[in-house]
Amino acid sequence: MKVGVLGKNARQGASLASLVDEVVGYEEQGFSSYWMQQASTFHALTMMGVIGHSTSKIELGIATIPTYPRHPGALVHQAWTVNVLAGGRLVLGIGHR
Secondary structure (H helix, E strand, C coil): CCCEEECCCCCCCCCHHHHHHHHHHHHHCCCCEEEECCCCCCCHHHHHHHHHHHCCCCEEEEEEEECCCCCHHHHHHHHHHHHHHCCCCEEEEEECC
16 A cells, blocks of 8 residues: 655745655655645645655655646646656646636
8 A cells, every 4th residue: 555645835934945854754754655736835846846856766746736827838848857857756637726
Protein backbone atom coordinates (compact mmCIF):
# COMPACT_ATOMS: atom_id res chain seq x y z
CA MET A 1 0.00 0.00 0.00
CA LYS A 2 1.16 3.51 -0.79
CA VAL A 3 0.40 6.44 1.50
CA GLY A 4 0.74 10.06 0.42
CA VAL A 5 0.31 13.48 2.00
CA LEU A 6 -1.86 16.37 0.76
CA GLY A 7 0.05 19.51 1.66
CA LYS A 8 -1.29 22.98 2.25
CA ASN A 9 0.79 24.69 -0.48
CA ALA A 10 2.15 27.31 1.87
CA ARG A 11 0.77 28.62 5.06
CA GLN A 12 0.50 32.37 5.36
CA GLY A 13 3.95 33.66 6.23
CA ALA A 14 5.71 30.29 5.83
CA SER A 15 9.00 30.39 3.99
CA LEU A 16 9.84 28.42 0.88
CA ALA A 17 12.65 26.68 2.77
CA SER A 18 10.25 25.49 5.50
CA LEU A 19 7.95 23.90 2.91
CA VAL A 20 10.87 22.13 1.22
CA ASP A 21 12.08 20.88 4.62
CA GLU A 22 8.57 19.60 5.37
CA VAL A 23 8.48 17.51 2.18
CA VAL A 24 12.03 16.23 2.73
CA GLY A 25 10.80 15.09 6.16
CA TYR A 26 7.84 13.24 4.60
CA GLU A 27 10.22 11.52 2.21
CA GLU A 28 12.49 10.47 5.09
CA GLN A 29 9.44 9.09 6.94
CA GLY A 30 8.64 6.86 3.96
CA PHE A 31 5.57 8.54 2.47
CA SER A 32 5.17 7.60 -1.19
CA SER A 33 3.84 10.93 -2.48
CA TYR A 34 3.28 14.58 -1.67
CA TRP A 35 0.35 16.42 -3.24
CA MET A 36 -0.26 20.14 -3.54
CA GLN A 37 -3.18 22.19 -4.87
CA GLN A 38 -2.81 25.40 -6.80
CA ALA A 39 -3.65 28.16 -4.33
CA SER A 40 -3.23 31.88 -3.96
CA THR A 41 0.18 31.51 -2.31
CA PHE A 42 3.12 29.88 -4.10
CA HIS A 43 2.62 28.58 -7.65
CA ALA A 44 2.22 24.79 -7.30
CA LEU A 45 4.20 23.73 -10.38
CA THR A 46 7.07 26.05 -9.57
CA MET A 47 7.11 24.77 -5.99
CA MET A 48 7.21 21.17 -7.19
CA GLY A 49 10.27 21.99 -9.28
CA VAL A 50 12.06 23.30 -6.20
CA ILE A 51 10.87 20.39 -4.05
CA GLY A 52 11.75 17.87 -6.77
CA HIS A 53 15.27 19.21 -6.96
CA SER A 54 15.59 18.79 -3.16
CA THR A 55 14.16 15.24 -2.91
CA SER A 56 14.97 11.98 -4.64
CA LYS A 57 12.21 9.37 -4.14
CA ILE A 58 8.86 10.86 -3.17
CA GLU A 59 6.33 11.22 -6.00
CA LEU A 60 5.13 14.81 -6.44
CA GLY A 61 1.55 15.50 -7.45
CA ILE A 62 -0.47 18.56 -8.36
CA ALA A 63 -4.02 17.75 -7.18
CA THR A 64 -5.69 20.02 -9.75
CA ILE A 65 -4.15 22.89 -11.63
CA PRO A 66 -6.69 25.07 -13.45
CA THR A 67 -6.47 25.12 -17.23
CA TYR A 68 -8.23 28.42 -17.92
CA PRO A 69 -5.50 30.93 -16.87
CA ARG A 70 -2.86 29.71 -19.32
CA HIS A 71 -2.40 28.36 -22.81
CA PRO A 72 -2.28 24.53 -22.84
CA GLY A 73 1.11 24.62 -24.59
CA ALA A 74 2.58 26.79 -21.85
CA LEU A 75 1.20 24.46 -19.16
CA VAL A 76 2.68 21.39 -20.87
CA HIS A 77 6.04 23.10 -21.30
CA GLN A 78 6.19 24.14 -17.65
CA ALA A 79 5.05 20.70 -16.43
CA TRP A 80 7.65 18.98 -18.61
CA THR A 81 10.39 21.23 -17.20
CA VAL A 82 9.27 20.52 -13.62
CA ASN A 83 9.13 16.79 -14.36
CA VAL A 84 12.76 16.93 -15.52
CA LEU A 85 13.75 18.80 -12.34
CA ALA A 86 11.92 16.15 -10.30
CA GLY A 87 13.56 13.22 -12.09
CA GLY A 88 10.32 12.02 -13.68
CA ARG A 89 8.30 12.01 -10.43
CA LEU A 90 5.64 14.62 -11.29
CA VAL A 91 1.96 13.65 -11.49
CA LEU A 92 -0.16 16.44 -12.98
CA GLY A 93 -3.89 16.73 -12.32
CA ILE A 94 -5.57 19.22 -14.63
CA GLY A 95 -9.10 20.55 -14.55
CA HIS A 96 -11.15 23.46 -13.34
CA ARG A 97 -12.57 24.52 -10.02
